[in-house]
Amino acid sequence: MFPLILSPSMASAWASGIATGLGLFAVVGAQSAFILRQGLMRSHLFSILAVCALIDAIFIFGSVLGLQAITRLAPWLTGFVLWFGVAFLSWYAFQSARRALRTPSAISPDSSRALSSRRAALLGAIGFSLLNPHFWLDMMVVGSLAQSFADARLAFALGTVMASLVWLLVLGAGSRMLAPLFSNPRAWRVLDGLIALVMAALALTLAFGGIG
Template sequence: MLSATLATPAVTAWLTGTATGLGLFAVVGAQSAFILRQGLMRAHLKSIILVCALTDALLITLSVLGLQLLTGMVPWLTQAVLWFGVAFLSWYGVQSALRAWRAESGLQAAKVAVPSRRAAMLAALGFTLLNPHFWLDMVVIGALADSFAETRLLFAGGVITASVLWLLVLAVGSRLFAPLFQKATAWRVLDALIAVVMIGLAAGLLAKGI
């Protein structure tokens, strides 16, 4: 009876969506690096997670309902997002590199320097929406959802579940590693790694845009 229940189209769509979402989201990209740093600073983490989760949920639902149609109708939209992403990631990468070079980190210093809740939430939104890889993921999700017909929204629910799970992993992980980051050296290493990730992503996008 249990195996028959698990084999229903609805459950299959949800499980497939969850597996797809984990495969797409469980990487340390721009959004993940930003969340980790804010979590280590214990700075507006709940608000940032909420913004990311709601944005992911909204765009996943829209992608399943027809994001491909939108990009087909507005061809320049993909290119515009790409160039905004290059600029945004480059700027944040340079800022991280400067923090690492100048040793302006350390847990206490970072708490003082953290922006307001509104600024942190806007940054979280920027790392989500100005990331062309995110939009590519949405197109992939929309394409895969087409094969689930009437259960496509359950597929979307599975992808949303995966998004929330990954965000919670980042939030919990940042808290667990907080004691290590009492030392300024650890912050410099983290900022250097973030700079490499951000500038590497920007360079990859730039190569695609040229």
């Protein structure tokens, strides 16, 4: 119903924003893996989703309105975020691998720790957004594409924000639907092993890209 109240150009930009956002965000990356694990642990999921949605919205509109200009003024910022992100992802990969190698009885849902305190969970959500170089790359892509829509670029940004919300809701609902499967402690070992591989692969990809 929403695009019906927009002009044709704004409706087109809005729809393009949704398609772009789903193409960029609907992948199991660092942030998605973090949300899935916290959701499976039933550890502050709604607070995490709210923080991630707010960060996405702020930076999507920020990228459309001038993030590219900031990175041109401070080109060192790109390199700093990249290498800090490599370190952050490597640390989380190590922690996930260590959990995966524990005995099943040691990682039952009651004893396994996601990020149990609300503060730690929210800091994790912020970290997996702002310390993830892929996040900044996505924002640069969004900002670049939005410029082609001229006066309708805010409609493009709104569509991208809606795509972000859809993906976050899918992750939240998916973690709840999968919860019964993870009543088996061995499933946690598999999940943590997969998360470790994803995080390590992202860290290596970013590191080789930074060196190159």
